Amino acid sequence: MKKKKTKISSAEMAEKSRCFTGLCRENGLKVTPQRIAIYQELLKTNEHPSAETLYEKVREVFPSISLDTVHRTLLTLSEIGAATIVEGTGDAKRFDGDLAKHQHFRCVKCKRIVDFHYEPLDNLKIPAEIEGRFTVLRTTIYVEGLCDSCR
Amino acid sequence: MKKKKTKISSAEMAEKSRCFTGLCRENGLKVTPQRIAIYQELLKTNEHPSAETLYEKVREVFPSISLDTVHRTLLTLSEIGAATIVEGTGDAKRFDGDLAKHQHFRCVKCKRIVDFHYEPLDNLKIPAEIEGRFTVLRTTIYVEGLCDSCR
């Protein structure tokens, strides 16, 4: 099953924007033109943009918007579940000297990282679509949640 | 199968340090006391420290070392395969408005992120050891390598 490469249709866009409005209201958030503009630009792309990149795009339709607003809004979107952060935690790099195969659990609250090892996760099968088109160097899985002392 | 919680034995440490010296030489790197100190501190912990955290530790045994050296050395270690970066890419946050289950391939060179979807990866089984001790909120897998235009 392939992901489609085409951008979403205007019907889908309208539908999603309507849901978004509801989602904001449910969360006690005001529906501002900036938020809508940012959300719609995010939906229109499959480039997984950074705040900066999206800012450039949104600026075309909303010239007076500020980068800060884009930053803040994207974080808000991820908090209400309208978007996800697919890269960059904002935290400092962390290092591991243990070279044995293992996986990591990461507490979203205290940032503690706990090692574990579960063989079935060692060699996950990657679809041929990806293996063929790209050179796969490594596959990492990480499990996030609340650790025993934080929950 | 559990990961051991105990720090490595001094025999293991000696063995690994010897290998490390060889690894540096193979890569044309000089074996400096700073590098050894940083590497050994990294081996001694299972806390997956940041440069800053490790700096504090290394300082105890090597008071004149600078934070920059710790930064640089850790990056070097990950380049020669003596350590891995388990969190923080150093890149800006990136966002995705597509809420459908899917996975990401990330090109290590151009940073492009490509969506794909492969059902077996949607609901990976997490060992009971983790499920029981922690509250798992999400499991993410990401595949890294070189994309078609970069390889």
Add this chain to the structure above:
DNA sequence: CTTACTGCAAACCATTTGCACGATC
């Protein structure tokens, strides 16, 4: 009319870079 959002500027923090000195090979 109240509360939240925006835009701007300044602050922050992790990381990087330039450079001169010092250490390793």
Add this chain to the structure above:
DNA sequence: GATCGTGCAAATGGTTTGCAGTAAG
């Protein structure tokens, strides 16, 4: 002795914060 690594300081880049003005509910 040549080259690479280190330490220091300054620069950078992404992100966050404080605040006053503005807009949404």
